[in-house]
Amino acid sequence: MITESRLKKVxxxxxxxxxxxxxxxKGADPEVVxxxxxxxxxxxxxxNVTDNQTGVVRLSSxxxxxxxxxxxxxxxxxxxxxxxxxIALQSDVLGASALGIRNILCLSGDHQSFGxxxxxxxxxxxxxxxxxxxxxxxRDAGEIIGGDKLTTxxxxxxxxxxxxxxxxxxxxxxxxxxxxxxxxxxxxxxxIYNLKRFKEWMGLVSDLGMxxxxxxxxxxxxxxxxxxxxxxAKNVAGMDIPEEVINRMKAAPAKEQxxxxxxxxxxxxxxxxxxxxIHGVHIMAIEWEEVVPQIVEESKLFPRPQV
Amino acid sequence: MITxxxxxxxxxxxxxxxxxxILVVGCGSCVAECAAGGEKEVGLLSSALRMDAKASGKExxxxxxxxxxxxxxxxxxxxxxxxxxxxxxxxxxxxAGVQAVAEVFPKVHIVPALNTTFLGETKEAGLWVxxxxxxxxxxxxxxxxxxxxTRCAKGLFNGPxxxxxTDRCEVDPDVPCAWQLIVSRLEDxxxxxxxxxxxxxxxxxxxxxxGPRKIKREDQRT
Amino acid sequence: MDQKGxxxxxxxxxxxxxxxxxxxxxxxxxxxxxxRIRFFPLPCSGRVDPLYLMRALESGADKVYLIxxxxxxxxxxxxxxxxxxRIAYAKSLIEEIGLEPERFELILTSAGNHxxxxxxxxxxxxREES
Numbered sequence: 001m002i003t004e005s006r007l008k009k010v011x012x013x014x015x016x017x018x019x020x021x022x023x024x025x026k027g028a029d030p031e032v033v034x035x036x037x038x039x040x041x042x043x044x045x046x047x048n049v050t051d052n053q054t055g056v057v058r059l060s061s062x063x064x065x066x067x068x069x070x071x072x073x074x075x076x077x078x079x080x081x082x083x084x085x086x087i088a089l090q091s092d093v094l095g096a097s098a099l100g101i102r103n104i105l106c107l108s109g110d111h112q113s114f115g116x117x118x119x120x121x122x123x124x125x126x127x128x129x130x131x132x133x134x135x136x137x138x139r140d141a142g143e144i145i146g147g148d149k150l151t152t153x154x155x156x157x158x159x160x161x162x163x164x165x166x167x168x169x170x171x172x173x174x175x176x177x178x179x180x181x182x183x184x185x186x187x188x189x190x191x192i193y194n195l196k197r198f199k200e201w202m203g204l205v206s207d208l209g210m211x212x213x214x215x216x217x218x219x220x221x222x223x224x225x226x227x228x229x230x231x232x233a234k235n236v237a238g239m240d241i242p243e244e245v246i247n248r249m250k251a252a253p254a255k256e257q258x259x260x261x262x263x264x265x266x267x268x269x270x271x272x273x274x275x276x277x278i279h280g281v282h283i284m285a286i287e288w289e290e291v292v293p294q295i296v297e298e299s300k301l302f303p304r305p306q307v
Numbered sequence: 308m309i310t311x312x313x314x315x316x317x318x319x320x321x322x323x324x325x326x327x328x329i330l331v332v333g334c335g336s337c338v339a340e341c342a343a344g345g346e347k348e349v350g351l352l353s354s355a356l357r358m359d360a361k362a363s364g365k366e367x368x369x370x371x372x373x374x375x376x377x378x379x380x381x382x383x384x385x386x387x388x389x390x391x392x393x394x395x396x397x398x399x400x401x402x403a404g405v406q407a408v409a410e411v412f413p414k415v416h417i418v419p420a421l422n423t424t425f426l427g428e429t430k431e432a433g434l435w436v437x438x439x440x441x442x443x444x445x446x447x448x449x450x451x452x453x454x455x456x457t458r459c460a461k462g463l464f465n466g467p468x469x470x471x472x473t474d475r476c477e478v479d480p481d482v483p484c485a486w487q488l489i490v491s492r493l494e495d496x497x498x499x500x501x502x503x504x505x506x507x508x509x510x511x512x513x514x515x516x517x518g519p520r521k522i523k524r525e526d527q528r529t
Numbered sequence: 530m531d532q533k534g535x536x537x538x539x540x541x542x543x544x545x546x547x548x549x550x551x552x553x554x555x556x557x558x559x560x561x562x563x564x565r566i567r568f569f570p571l572p573c574s575g576r577v578d579p580l581y582l583m584r585a586l587e588s589g590a591d592k593v594y595l596i597x598x599x600x601x602x603x604x605x606x607x608x609x610x611x612x613x614x615r616i617a618y619a620k621s622l623i624e625e626i627g628l629e630p631e632r633f634e635l636i637l638t639s640a641g642n643h644x645x646x647x648x649x650x651x652x653x654x655x656r657e658e659s
């Protein structure tokens with residue numbers, strides 16, 4: 001039986017979508033993945049599984065997605081071009097589809113020098129946009145790079161990422177448009193703390209006529225502490241955490257900082273709901289998946305629609 | 308030019324350990340320009356090796372020579388009368404030079420003193436930067452004369468990754484983001500539209516398709 | 530000052546601008562010390578190449594000095610600053626073969642120095658002894 005992407009169905013039906021991120025373990029235990037899935041299952045439409053994020057070796061994204069699929073969830077397979085050449089990428093795309101995975105998020109991936117294998121050879125045979133185009137052609141034209149035909153094309157809802165906060169700012173909207181041209185159907189953004197800048201970017205995106213062409217899900221990462229906020233602002237490339245957000249976290253007593261972080265996340269979700277062209281949120285609670293249900297409920301996005 | 312850096316003397320000594328008579332051969336081209344393998348560097352290294360041998364009571368004999376080019380037969384030929392008198396050749400050429408000499412003298416043991424690094428530019432005195440990977444399919448024409456294959460840490464063909472901030476590369480803040488350079492150059496000439504086109508996957512076979520590449524020009528052959 | 534007992538050789542590379550009469554001024558000490566000292570006048574200390582330093586060491590000197598003008602007083606603006614970098618490179622090179630980097634020493638004369646080259650040299654040798 002061919003199942004369809006739940007994420008696609010939710011978005012197509014005009015509902016505000018909720019996705020969350022799940023990082024696989026640094027080991028071979030399937031229970032870790034399953035238990036994260038269990039926590040998130042009722043509160044989100046789909047779950048992204050990161051692909052050796054920050055270049056740190058973890059249980060494979062494809063395998064974790066298959067595990068979640070078996071638990072009745074709708075996984076979003078994140079796949080980076082850092083570790084696989086076009087042969088392996090296309091092969092895994094076919095494999096994912098065969099396993100019943102229906103969503104893919106195409107990325108270039110964090111540079112290998114950041115992770116625990118800094119001596120690895122970065123592959124980068126193709127880039128994220130070329131990868132999007134490749135998957136789209138595989139699905140819609142049933143053909144791989146070079147034009148060979150597939151016996152059966154993969155069934156995948158194709159996503160990409162966007163960082164509205166990186167430089168050069170003006171080009172960032174153009175980049176999103178190029179990803180849409182290449183074939184992206186949904187976009188998940190970098191985590192949003194600077195709503196002013198995010199709205200500015202959305203304005204540019206709309207000016208390019210992209211707001212109606214692609215589903216955009218705003219990224220949310222609840223802050224655990226003022227320290228985390230400061231660390232991220234300083235050390236994570238392409239992250240924009242304004243001073244006032246950091247100060248707000250600092251103003252809360254240490255014990256209540258988590259609560260404050262959740263509050264900020266909920267307020268951001270509420271604000272995003274009001275922005276034209278935003279079709280959902282993507283919650284990336286890094287090693288803090290258990291907070292996702294609370295954010296979803298407090299943002300009045302629970303229960304999730306049955307589609 | 309081709310740039311290189313000297314190997315640690317410890318590593319060089321290990322390669323030379325069993326031998327007494329050493330011919331140290333520099334190259335007066337690229338590696339001389341980047342102060343790694345020219346006549347002066349041959350002198351410095353030979354001096355250091357002699358002093359080291361003396362200090363450890365080892366007897367060695369070193370001859371210093373520098374060829375104008377170590378990758379062209381006409382120049383390598385200058386070694387013909389000399390090379391047989393030595394047990395080993397320590398070459399301060401790039402990898403191409405080392406192998407060229409080895410091919411001309413198949414029975415001679417030849418070892419490298421340098422690590423060949425990249426194709427680059429002398430940016431300023433004492434600073435060399437990589438800006439070409441010799442991919443065999445130059446696209447500088449569409450990328451405002453900034454090579455993304457070489458100068459973007461991820462070799463991206465379709466715009467910057469999400470990590471570029473205030474025009475620096477996320478991988479190394481000392482390095483400018485190549486895509487920031489490309490975008491601002493295209494912006495300056497009013498051609499940002501060039502970036503709306505999706506550049507197809509590169510043809511890496513032009514770089515590494517069937518092993519080592521060669522260029523054959525009949526008109527240049529004798 | 531009795532140098533006879535030392536039996537060590539010194540190479541003194543120095544900037545000629547330091548002492549306009551360097552040629553005459555170093556005769557006495559050269560006679561006194563014979564093979565145990567060699568002077569190498571440079572048009573500017575910035576002209577020193579690590580290779581000179583290495584060759585001096587290799588040809589038997591136990592210690593090689595490079596004497597420069599005071600910082601900021603180089604006739605060619607930054608010759609003495611360059612000298613500093615060159616000597617640092619040479620030090621790293623001999624360190625690789627297990628020699629003490631102190632075998633190369635940079636002597637920056639102090640601002641307002643009016644000493645002749647032999648006086649500077651005697652100061653250095655006296656300091657070595659103490």
